[in-house]
Amino acid sequence: MSYKAPRGTADILPQDANKWQFVEAKIKEICNRYHFHEIRTPLFEHTEVFQRGVGDSTDIVQKEMYTFEDRGGRSITLRPEGTASVVRSFVENKLYGSVNQPVKLYYFAQMFRYERPQKGRMRQLNQFGVEVLGSADPAVDAEVIDLAMTCYREMGLTSLKLVINSLGDKESRENHRQALIDHFTPHKNELCGDCQMRLEKNPLRILDCKKDREHPAMKTAPSILDYLNDESQCYFEKVKEYLTLMGIEYHVDKNLVRGLDYYNHTAFEIMSEADGFGAITTLAGGGRYNGLVEELGGPNAPGIGFGMGLERLLMALEAEQREIPVDSSLDCYCIAVGEQAEKEAVRLVHNLRNHGIQVDKDYQSKKMKGQFKAADRYEAKYVLILGEDELNQQHIAVREMKTGNQENIPLSEVVDVMKAKLLGGNQL
Incomplete structure (x- = not known):
């Protein structure tokens, strides 16, 4: 009998591992310049960490998590994303009490999602991510975006597109939420089953639906940018101003909402526009998540971060024909x-x-x-x-x-x- 790797997984063979080592070493060097420190969290967590941290209405929690019951009868989940685990560790180890604030962390970790495997989307994926906890300064948002862009640029990538949006604070989101419910309710029966459920739980997620993206109601949906209160609008303007000061080009996309419930204020994605990269163009994505630390039992400590798929980074380097300088001698x-x-x-x-x-x-x-x-x-x-x-x-x-x-x-x-x-x- 012959054995094969499980569907959606892949071996990284010795002739390719040196490319991964180069990429990881380069990213670590950049993180050191930005004064970020590495954190390593367990491969699995109690399921509730992701249910509360990621959100019950997300596709990750509803459809994609590898969850099982251990011998002690506890519900355990292989981590599908990095932020909830890092925030759990931040709270459990009382890093919010450190004299040095904010706490700036980075990680390399394997994630597990039960998705339909395709190029650039695996069931076991490798991710680099950063989290900054303890600051609500919009300059931190710009710094996190700058770090991600620096990683790509110093690898030699040029066909990049940065897309940003604001999801606003709690008040802004509540006002926008009601506007979305009023807008989509007349079309409820025309939407997919998932979006019909989202209409009641989290209507913002409808804007991120892949099945209904061509529905006419999507094009006329109310924009969150029209519901930002003065504080949220001011915050977003400062983030854009800092990006401009750093010479970072960006595009505002009012429909960018990201796929996780914990985001507020800044949300962003970095995409590859290289020819031949593939249909899934997103290289990295993240945003601000004020309130997540409190959700997981900690104090009021604002946060922001992103996740970067390393498989997609290597695909982008290949698409742009960037040689990785690896000495195999x-x-x-x-x-x-x-x-x-x-x-x-x-x-x-x-x-x-x-x-x-x-x-x-x-x-x-x-x-x-x-x-x-x-x-x-x-x-x-x-x-x-x-x-x-x-x-x-x-x-x-x-x-x-x-x-x-x-x-x-x-x-x-x-x-x-x-x-x-x-x-x-x-x-x-």
């Missing part, structure tokens, strides 16, 4: 011929590695010709050749593969010589 390959030379090679490889040099050797008893072929396949910069003659004379042949130049080095000096060639003589 090997520093050294040690070739040994003969039983005693093999023993010495084991010791030598160990010592080289302990001094910070990347090195490998043969483990399949290949002849010298086969070992040289292996060194070529690994793109080794240097080959260290050790046979019985070399061993008797206590030296080793060092060949630079690019030039073919070869020299004999005393065994007692080979570690220092290779450090000088590869590391500039600096010990790690």
